[in-house]
Amino acid sequence: MNSTWIILGATSSMARAFARAVSAEGSAVLLGGRDSEDLAALASDCKLRGARVAEAVAFDARNPKTFAKIIARAEEEEGEINAAVFVGSMPEQAEIDADPSLIAGVVMDSHTGPATFLQMLAPVIEARGGGTVIGVASVAGDRGRIGNYVYGSAKAGFATYLSGLRNRLTRAGGHVVTVKPGFVDTAMTWGLPGLFLVASPEAVAGDLLKAAKKKRNTIYTPFFWRYIMLIIRHIPEPIFKKMKI
Amino acid sequence: MLWKTTDYAGWGRALTATGEIARPERQRALEAVLKEGMAPAIGMRRSYGDAALNDxxxxxxxxxxxxxxxxxxxxxxxxVEAGARVGEIAAAFGPKGWLPAVMPGTGFATVGGCIGQDVHGKNHHHAGSFAQHVTSLTLMTANGPVEVTPEGTPALFRATAGGVGQTGIITKAKMRLTPCKGDVMVVTERRVTDWDDHIAHLDASTATYTVGWIDATATGAALGRGILEEGETGSGLMAKKVKFRKVPRDAPNFALSAPVVRLFNHAYYRRVPSSGRTVVRRIGDFFFPLDKIHDWNRLYGKRGFHQFQCVVPLDAVDALRDMLETIASSGLASPLAVLKRMGPGRAGYLSFPMEGYTLAVDFPNRAEARELIRRLEDSAADAGGRLYFAKDSLAQGQKIRAMYPDLPDWQEEVAKADPTGALMTDLVRRLSLRSAA
Known part of the structure; x- marks a missing residue:
């Protein structure tokens, strides 16, 4: 396959599974993140699994100066340029309550950082007449809850951004998939109490790839989260505001 | 969170443990975990007993x-990093003309686990054991990381290969792959009618990969009957894709009761025509036949199961026949039974293989079966054979010592590498592997 995937937040296990899946198809992968040692290991892995090109690239959602270089590197490749964005951060709500200045970082990691990157990438996708963006939002963004509403609001902002970007790129032959994962078995959720129906990163990566190929707009993964969130969104606010879920 | 408190089990699900598990996703995260002290490393928990448990x-x-x-x-x-799975390596490299030199019966086994148990495959008679193809490994010890090689640190290497994780945490390994023709297997299957026929065919086989499925319910004249499978890698052929299936929940106990197993084995035997046949299989389907049924261990129900596997020297073949007779007449065996001729290849002090014949049979976790396995253990010991740590879940320490004459050498290295005993597992404690005499 003559395509290139820019994968941001590539050290996460969901991103790793996705990078492996597109590598097996022979794509080029540019793996963005901060832990360069870990990314180098993943790049070797992707190469050995069949990636046409696999390189680690420095990406920091809080430092937009790192963005242009990645896009320039992608432009060296022929064919479609795609991006899959897995970045985000979720400090405990209690930590944020103690130090409200943490909000700026959460919003940068989960919303404004990736949005700025995609805004810079959009003209490239338009110029090439195609390309897919997969943006990982969250079910937490569907309704603000006491447990993680700062993270949720950042992801909600990102989801709205993705919907607008879809509106824009569709005109030029591009496409945007908004992904809302439920509980996924990652380092972020390891050992957390109260999780149920936890999906493997590989299953989620498979859903992402399928959604990109079928040009789906918004997917929940695993699929049944669509119905769980449908119910949660429809709980009347006078009741919801008293609930703790 | 770093640690998750949970219940977990070996593959046989008869033995379980409760404790804290950390699952680092990067080397840096592993270092953070190790700052809190050493702990045993586990992989996909495909060892049947308690090798991967620390209650x-x-x-x-x-x-x-x-x-x-x-x-x-x-x-x-x-x-590779030690958590890499053998099946994934085979899937990535088979199409390029390379395969892991030794592959165990499940592709889900990790490289670290394959080294820790020094596993063998269907080509043991030619290729030897897994760790014989490991050229170097990185071991995290209480004193920091150590590079272990068969030449540079022979004693530590031999204590680590087959050493059930007691010398340190294997974080990376270099292993030699073996060239293959392509990514399919050409498999010849033929019926073998009884024990002598089975042994004769195993002895005469010149194929790269050889294994015998044995009908452990057949008695009398049919004792030892089965299907001999001989495989070679091939190219340019298309193998049928086999669908993955999943066992969604624990099966009821009668699922593997004697009449059901007898019926199944009868049909399985007759599946291959009496004149034999040659078929093309995908590499994974040949090497890891059960992997396509996810969680097949649930077929044994909630109580779990035991696998008995022993190897006996070539000249003790009659003792093995007697053991099979005991198994067949008990009516307790499951459809999963394997007979194979092993070569002498082994890499470590506690490696399982020896030149001879190995028999592996699954049993449901019932009192009669446990009793039967104890008798089989005695027979194996009397025959000069040994039990396999990857499978064993019932043996006691004294029985094991005589089977592993190099145990003192292993203990010496382990005492140096892990002086505080931080890496002890339930298996090591059950068999008192690390205590003197």
Whole structure:
């Protein structure tokens, strides 16, 4: 396959599974993140699994100066340029309550950082007449809850951004998939109490790839989260505001 | 969170543990875990008994440190993180003409686990054991990381290969892959009618990969009957894709009761025409036949199961026949039974293989079966044979010592590498592997 995937937040296990899946198809992968040692290991892995090109690239959602270089590197490749964005951060709500200045970082990691990157990438996708963006939002963004509403609001902002970007790129032959994962078995959720129906990163990566190929707009993964969130969104606010879920 | 408190089990599900598990996803995260002290490393928990259990203690799950790091086509040497699974390596490299030199019966086994148990495959008679193809490994010890090689640190290497994780945490390994023709297997299957026929065919087989499925319910004249499978890698052929299936929940106990097993085995035997046949299979379907049924261990129900596997020297073949007779007349065996001729290849002090014949049979976890397995253990010991740590879940320490004459050498290295006993597992405690006499 003559395509290139820019994968941001590539050290996460969901991103790793996705990078492996597109590598097996022979794509080029540019793996963005901060832990360069870990990314180098993943790049070797992707190469050995069949990636046409696999390189680690420095990406920091809080430092937009790192963005242009990645896009320039992608432009060296022929064919479609795609991006899959897995970045985000979720400090405990209690930590944020103690130090409200943490909000700026959460919003940068989960919303404004990736949005700025995609805004810079959009003209490239338009110029090439195609390309897919997969943006990982969250079910937490569907309704603000006491447990993680700062993270949720950042992801909600990102989801709205993705919907607008879809509106824009569709005109030029591009496409945007908004992904809302439920509980996924990652380092972020390891050992957390109260999780149920936890999906493997590989299953989620498979859903992402399928959604990109079928040009789906918004997917929940695993699929049944669509119905769980449908119910949660429809709980009347006078009741919801008293609930703790 | 770093640690998750949970219940977990070996593959046989008869033995369980409760404790804290860390599952680092990057080397840096592993270092953070190790700052809190050493703990035994576990992988996909495909060992049947308690090799990967540490009840009441901590373990480190290595399955997310699973990347392939480097491959040199000139030498065929592949470097991986220890959590990499053998089946994934085979899937990535088969189409390029390379395979792991030794592959166990499940592709889900991690490289670290394959080294820790020094596993063998259907080509043991030619290729030897897994760790004989390991050229170097990185071991995390209480004193920091150590590079272990068969030449540079022979004693530590021999204590680590087959050493059930007691010398340290294997974080990376370099292993030699073996060239293959292509990514399919050409498999010849033929019926073998009884024990003598089975042994004669195993002895005469010149194929690269040989294994015998044995009908452990057949008695009398049919004792030892089965199907001999001989495989070679092939190319340019298309194998039928086999669908993955999943066992959604624990099966009821009668699912593997004697009449059902007898019926199944009868049909399975007759599946191959009496004149034999040659078929093309995908590599994974030949090497890892059960992997396509996810969680097949649930077929044994909630109580779990035991696998008995022993190897006896060539001249003790009659003793093995007697053991099979005991098994067949008990009516307790499951459809999963394997007979194989092994070569002498082994890499470590506690490696399982010896030149001879190995028999592996599954049993449901019932009192009669446990009693039967104890008798089989005695027979194996009397025959000069040994039990396999990857499978055993019932043996006691005294029985094991005589089977592993190099145990003192292993203990000496282990005492140096892990002086505080931080890496002890339930298996090591059950068999008192680390205590003197």
């Amino acid at each position: 009441g203690g901590r373990v480190i799950d290595m399955t997310r440190l699973d990347r392939m790091l480097d491959f040199d086509p000139a030498t065929g040497i592949l470097e």
